[in-house]
Amino acid sequence: MNIVKLIDFFRDRLPTVIKFCYGVLALLVVIDVFVDKEHAHTAIEHLPGFWSVFGFIACALIIIISKWYGHLGIMTREDYYDE
Amino acid sequence: MNDFWLHPALILIIGSFMLPLIKGPAKKTFLLLVPILAFLDVFMMPKEGIFGVVQFMDWQLTFGRVDGLSLVFAYIMTLMCCIGTLYGLHVEEDAQHIAAWLYVAGSLGVIFCGDYLVLFLFWELMAFASVFLVWFRRRPESLATGYRYLLVHAFGGIILLAGFVLRYQATGGDLSFGHLDVESPNLYTYLIMIGFILNAAVPPLHAWLPDAYGEATVTGAVFMCAFTTKTAIYTLARACAGMDILVPLGVIMALYGVVYAVLENDSRRLLAYHIISQVGYMVAGCGIGTAMAINGAVAHAFAHILYKGLLFMGCGSVLHMTGKSKFTELGGLYKKMPRTFVFTLIGGLSISAFPLFSGFVSKSMIVAAAFSEHILWAAFLLTLASAGTFLHTGLKVPYFIWFGKNNCSQETWDKAADPPWNMQAAMGVAAFLCIFIGCYTPYLYNMLPNKEVVYHPYTAYHLSESMQILLFTAFGFFLLIKKLAPEPKISIDLDWFYRMGARGFMWLVRKPIQTIDTAWGEGYKVMGLTPLMTVSRFWSWFDWHAIDGVVDGIARSVRSVGGVVRRLQSGQVQYNLYYAVSFVALMLVAYVLC
Numbered sequence: 001m002n003i004v005k006l007i008d009f010f011r012d013r014l015p016t017v018i019k020f021c022y023g024v025l026a027l028l029v030v031i032d033v034f035v036d037k038e039h040a041h042t043a044i045e046h047l048p049g050f051w052s053v054f055g056f057i058a059c060a061l062i063i064i065i066s067k068w069y070g071h072l073g074i075m076t077r078e079d080y081y082d083e
Numbered sequence: 084m085n086d087f088w089l090h091p092a093l094i095l096i097i098g099s100f101m102l103p104l105i106k107g108p109a110k111k112t113f114l115l116l117v118p119i120l121a122f123l124d125v126f127m128m129p130k131e132g133i134f135g136v137v138q139f140m141d142w143q144l145t146f147g148r149v150d151g152l153s154l155v156f157a158y159i160m161t162l163m164c165c166i167g168t169l170y171g172l173h174v175e176e177d178a179q180h181i182a183a184w185l186y187v188a189g190s191l192g193v194i195f196c197g198d199y200l201v202l203f204l205f206w207e208l209m210a211f212a213s214v215f216l217v218w219f220r221r222r223p224e225s226l227a228t229g230y231r232y233l234l235v236h237a238f239g240g241i242i243l244l245a246g247f248v249l250r251y252q253a254t255g256g257d258l259s260f261g262h263l264d265v266e267s268p269n270l271y272t273y274l275i276m277i278g279f280i281l282n283a284a285v286p287p288l289h290a291w292l293p294d295a296y297g298e299a300t301v302t303g304a305v306f307m308c309a310f311t312t313k314t315a316i317y318t319l320a321r322a323c324a325g326m327d328i329l330v331p332l333g334v335i336m337a338l339y340g341v342v343y344a345v346l347e348n349d350s351r352r353l354l355a356y357h358i359i360s361q362v363g364y365m366v367a368g369c370g371i372g373t374a375m376a377i378n379g380a381v382a383h384a385f386a387h388i389l390y391k392g393l394l395f396m397g398c399g400s401v402l403h404m405t406g407k408s409k410f411t412e413l414g415g416l417y418k419k420m421p422r423t424f425v426f427t428l429i430g431g432l433s434i435s436a437f438p439l440f441s442g443f444v445s446k447s448m449i450v451a452a453a454f455s456e457h458i459l460w461a462a463f464l465l466t467l468a469s470a471g472t473f474l475h476t477g478l479k480v481p482y483f484i485w486f487g488k489n490n491c492s493q494e495t496w497d498k499a500a501d502p503p504w505n506m507q508a509a510m511g512v513a514a515f516l517c518i519f520i521g522c523y524t525p526y527l528y529n530m531l532p533n534k535e536v537v538y539h540p541y542t543a544y545h546l547s548e549s550m551q552i553l554l555f556t557a558f559g560f561f562l563l564i565k566k567l568a569p570e571p572k573i574s575i576d577l578d579w580f581y582r583m584g585a586r587g588f589m590w591l592v593r594k595p596i597q598t599i600d601t602a603w604g605e606g607y608k609v610m611g612l613t614p615l616m617t618v619s620r621f622w623s624w625f626d627w628h629a630i631d632g633v634v635d636g637i638a639r640s641v642r643s644v645g646g647v648v649r650r651l652q653s654g655q656v657q658y659n660l661y662y663a664v665s666f667v668a669l670m671l672v673a674y675v676l677c
Contacts, residue, residue: 003417003421003422003424003425004417004418004421007417007421021558024554025554025555025558028547028550028551028554028555029551031547032547032551035543035544035547036543036544037544038544039542039544039545040544041454041455041459041462042454042459045548049551051547051548051551051552051555052551052552052555053555054466054467054470054551054552054555055470055551055552055553055554055555055556055559056555056556056558056559058466058467058470058471058552058556059470059471059474059555059556059558059559059560059563060559060563061467062341062342062345062467062470062471062474063345063474063559063563063566063567064563064566065342066341066342066343066345066346067345067346067566069342069346070345070346070572070574073575074346074574074575075346075570075572075573075574075575076572076573076574076575077572077573078571078572078573080573080575081573081582
């Protein structure tokens with residue numbers, strides 16, 4: 001049951017965990033400024049934090065576009081195929 | 084020793100025939116022994132060569148073409164067969180194990196075959212064995228789902244058959260299964276490719292996959308998610324490498340699966356849509372066709388079999404224990420199923436290509452190959468899809484089953500617990516391998532077919548890039564989590580056309596055509612049959628009483644002779660023989676005397 005205790009430990013300190021996560025996100029962007037971009041494939045990737053923006057926009061786009069598409073009528077009641 | 088070659092499929096086929104004969108405690112041992120023997124057989128196999136060549140009519144059939152490409156696929160498939168069988172060890176019904184093994188045998192047969200006839204034989208074995216893994220769920224809808232699955236695969240099989248028969252004719256009798264001429268493709272090249280990509284679930288030929296995998300048995304789905312699509316990837320890597328059309332098809336797949344995964348409420352159907360997405364990377368890799376891209380496709384297939392198996396085992400455990408697989412009926416289960424949560428999370432991190440997990444060292448190879456071939460749009464879109472992968476499989480699945488709003492009924496909550504030891508052990512093995520592949524790259528890279536390719540996934544830039552994409556996706560997930568809340572809905576996919584199309588056809592048959600037929604029958608009866616019968620009855624009467632009675636009496640004599648003969652014919656053989664022999668004897672006597 002150690003796993004449950006560990007999870008509960010973090011859940012009890014949720015605000016701290018969230019702050020820590022924001023710190024990690026910020027740190028990632030800062031590190032990216034100093035990373036050797038020799039392996040970059042395109043010019044745009046040299047912008048610091050390019051992939052952070054890419055990741056965030058990708059996530060938002062996927063959720064919004066998919067839900068919009070689903071609510072066009074693609075999502076329907078569960079017994080749709082029942083006769 | 085080096086000349087000895089035994090087809091691993093043969094071990095599984097013989098094993099499945101012997102299984103019902105084994106009784107008692109030995110059965111569990113036997114269940115584990117057979118796939119392990121098949122795995123060892125592949126492991127000890129000579130690294131290169133042509134074996135199992137059989138002359139059949141005019142054709143030379145090759146059952147055992149062993150090379151780098153076929154070996155790595157056979158290795159992971161027999162390994163997955165061991166893990167899957169361990170996962171299903173508690174299943175008492177022999178037929179389920181037999182179906183699974185024959186299905187794996189079909190895959191192995193395709194992997195090692197050297198010509199299209201043998202390929203077709205095992206291709207169909209795969210479809211016909213795996214459909215039982217759906218039927219054994221034994222829900223009312225399982226039967227219909229199974230038939231749909233079978234019909235779609237039968238259709239794909241026929242296209243494949245048409246393709247290689249046309250090729251046979253065009254090339255003057257060439258049945259060998261090798262690289263097709265993708266530079267100047269013919270009709271048959273496309274037909275063969277369509278046959279293959281149907282099994283790889285490339286849209287618009289993909290709807291069978293979530294339909295069947297969401298409905299399969301808990302253990303059946305673990306097998307199904309590993310073999311059909313990956314065997315198709317093997318055939319594409321073998322025959323269609325470098326076929327340009329596969330690149331856009333693969334990218335569409337990768338995104339298509341992601342979109343439907345957002346909408347999906349059933350955890351196993353969500354995972355099934357993510358198979359489409361992940362196989363999209365492999366199809367694109369086959370389409371790029373360079374040595375690195377093929378290595379990437381193979382490596383990703385290898386990693387995918389393990390982590391997708393692990394994910395299906397995790398969600399399958401939840402279904403096995405609680406009887407539920409929908410997010411709207413689950414939630415907050417981390418207290419009840421903590422180990423299953425950890426295993427599923429490892430699968431989720433692997434599929435999302437987190438550093439130190441298997442997807443990181445395999446998926447990036449395909450994206451890197453796209454970048455180095457300057458197919459930038461494909462590379463960026465595949466990267467975008469990988470954000471979606473983490474979003475669903477890494478975040479949505481664990482969050483809405485083990486955390487989130489607790490939608491469990493009291494009954495579900497009471498039943499929830501970590502699954503039996505064998506299921507946990509299987510998940511443990513798969514989870515270990517997912518991390519091992521991610522941490523120790525030579526294990527996988529040394530098995531890849533193109534040895535000359537050198538690829539290093541752990542560069543500072545690649546690490547920075549991946550972590551940014553993944554963690555900012557997670558950021559987006561938690562910001563937009565309200566929009567992602569599961570809805571108790573199903574999403575209409577392209578199977579609508581054949582599900583509702585069939586219904587339309589049934590309606591057409593039942594309503595208009597049946598009505599016309601009934602009306603026609605009635606009309607015929609009134610207008611045609613009754614007068615005809617009246618006329619016939621008159622002529623019959625006339626014939627009997629007028630012609631026979633008045634003129635010659637033949638009919639009456641025949642009838643009375645017939646009555647006598649009928650009494651002689653009792654129908655028993657000995658009487659018939661007796662009469663026949665007596666008649667012959669009489670004739671002989673008459674002949675001699677006269």
